Amino acid sequence: MAWNIVIAGGGFAGANAARELEKQLPRQSSRLILVNDVNFLLYTPLLPEAAAGTLEPRHVVTPLRDILHRTNLRLGVVDGHDRDSRSVTVRSHTGETDQIAYDHLILAPGSISRFLPVPGLTEHAVGFKSLADAIYLRNHVIETLEMANATEDSSLRDELLTYMFVGGGYAGLEALAELQDFAADAMQHYPKARLHGMRWILVEAADRVLPEIDRELADYAVAELTSRGIDVKMGTTLEEVTATSARISNGEEIPTRTVVWTAGVAPHPALRNLAVPLDERGKVIVDSRLAVEGMEGVWALGDAAAVPNPAGGVCPPTAQHAVRQAPVVANNVAAAIGIGHSREFTYEGGAAFVNLGRYKAVGKIGDRKFSGFKAWWLARSYHMSQIPGLPRKIRAVIDWTASLPFSRDLSEVGSIGRPGVLSPDRYARGGSHRPVEGELPAAGRDRDQAGKDSGSEDS
Ligand SMILES: Cc1cc2nc3c(=O)[nH]c(=O)nc-3n(C[C@H](O)[C@H](O)[C@H](O)COP(=O)(O)OP(=O)(O)OC[C@H]3O[C@@H](n4cnc5c(N)ncnc54)[C@H](O)[C@@H]3O)c2cc1C
Incomplete structure (x- = not known):
């Protein structure tokens, strides 16, 4: 018999859980399915460097297909869960939905920006x-x-x-x-x-x-x-x-x-559709083994879960914690299947940059x-050890090295990925690379327009 293990979310927590499960479970007796809405893992600690142009944006993401060897990657979102039939609903980007049965379900959909009702x-x-x-x-x-x-x-x-x-x-x-x-x-x-x-x-x-x-x-x-x-x-x-x-x-x-x-961040709102117990902030309630309270075969970790922190309270929403929870959840799923013994999450944090x-x-x-510089270099060494996939590690080092002798790149390439309408009128309005009208970012709108916008806010 092959065990079906479904993982919702392919960030630090979910992707690393899949990689660990690939190592810990025999291929012939386990089927791993990872559902994620994009086909890459975003290495967020380096996102500010992508914004500052020290790193190429593509070099702060790792394609999931490069680091997963036998996990079946499904592009889409998990947006339903039937506890009785032990299945989840997966909605793909084409809008089609599919029911996938599981023996073990690992929830790792991360978090979203926390919104407050601030006018404007x-x-x-x-x-x-x-x-x-x-x-x-x-x-x-x-x-x-x-x-x-x-x-x-x-x-x-x-x-x-x-x-x-x-x-x-x-x-x-x-x-x-x-x-x-x-x-x-x-x-x-x-x-x-x-x-x-x-x-x-x-x-x-x-x-x-x-x-x-x-x-x-x-x-x-x-x-x-x-x-x-x-x-x-x-x-x-x-x-x-x-x-x-x-x-x-x-x-x-x-x-x-x-x-x-x-x-700040809030747990992913998709969790509300997944019939799991949530705490007052909307995080999945789990024990120190990352098992969801009162549900057999359902696990949660990362920003989406209220994981008891050995240092007190619950773990903060950091990649450091998510990455260290991943081998624990994989170990405990394996133990539940009869391979090895379950263990608790005990990481308390040591280094921070x-x-x-x-x-x-x-x-x-x-x-x-x-x-x-010393702290920067130590942080780089730490990130090098953490970015998944050798090609991405090498690309990041090349970016950092190449930026040493050169000044900052100031090209403003906001039109990338937003091709203009194929029409001679566009050229007649001047320039050929600007985004189509109405798509200029706030700084680029003319002053009168910005004034009107703020006027309409006030009224
Ligand atoms: C700019 C920035 C800088 C940061 N810097 C640091 C740092 O220096 N150190 C540090 O420790 N932490 C840092 N963090 C925090 C860190 O990114 C998070 O704690 C970490 O990403 C949490 O991992 P996760 O796997 O739980 O969630 P994520 O990494 O967010 O992954 C969740 C994945 O699940 C997908 N998903 C969502 N809903 C569904 C669904 N219904 N079905 C399927 N897939 C779904 C998401 O699209 C995403 O791909 C930073 C965060 C940001 C934004």
Whole structure:
């Protein structure tokens, strides 16, 4: 008899669980199916570097088919679960649905950005969670520099050269640090913009940043950022966003055309359709063996699960935890099938690094703290050991090495993947590479239009 094992989600948790199961279960007695909505694993810790152009965007993803050898990859989403018949519903990108029976089901759909009802947020802010977000932001920052250099209007320059990030977790803090470092280097090519000066702001509701890591290292990262002139506003919230401004809780109205929303994550909403017990935040309730409470043969891990943290509470939503939970869930599925013994998740965290720009980072291993190039190099070595797949490791090292002697690449290639309409009118309107009308990012819209947008917000 062959056991059917279905894994929902191919990120750090799900893909690594599949790889471990491939090692631990005999081929002839197990069938592994991984359902994921894209055919690659996004290595998020390096996403800020893709945004800053230090790494090629494609080099921060690993094709799942390269690292999975006998797992059947199904592109689609798991959006239904029948506990009685022990089957899940898989919806493919073509819209077709399929019932797949399982003996063991592993839930690892990760998380999404946490949304709050801030007026104007959906219309005028961007997130930072996907490859598309990273590519968009890079092009947007270059475009703001180009426009700020071209205009003679000082208040427009204020809007263009002010960048606000809301939420000081890994995603927000690292993305802000990398992009500010990129823009500071790029400024030498934009003399008028440089004369005006930039403003980078991090807004954080709590009294500290980086809740995922220990406070000492988080404070160390803030000290680095403030020494670079970044304005870190703790205990502050975003109250409203328009196309040209952001209002924060101290009453300040800040002119800006860049608001990046990185205010934490929430468990993937698909979990609500999967008939599993959820805690008050929407995470799947599991025990320290990663078994779902009260359900035989159903397991959960990663950002989607409330995994008891040996250090107290539940594990923070980090790749470090997800990667270390994967072999535990694989081991326990194997044990349930009769191979080996089950074990508990015991990882408490040791080393942590925070990337703050090209050759800049802070880090901590045990009690030792590092900063600057040394921390950056240690962080790179750590990421090299973690990026799945040898080809991706080599490509990333080549990118880092190649960027050493060269200045930053400033090409604004926002039209990639958005071909214009095949029509002579497009050329008649001037240029040949611009996206079709109506698709320009906020920074590129003309001022009157932006004013109208913010006017309609107010009304
Ligand atoms: C910019 C950024 C930087 C970060 N930096 C760090 C860092 O430096 N260190 C660190 O430890 N952590 C970091 N993190 C956090 C880390 O990315 C997450 O903790 C980690 O990705 C969680 O892994 P996961 O497998 O649970 O979820 P994910 O990696 O999000 O994977 C979930 C996968 O499941 C798919 N999926 C969703 N719903 C379904 C469904 N219904 N059916 C099938 N598939 C589905 C998703 O599309 C996705 O591919 C960072 C996060 C971001 C956004």
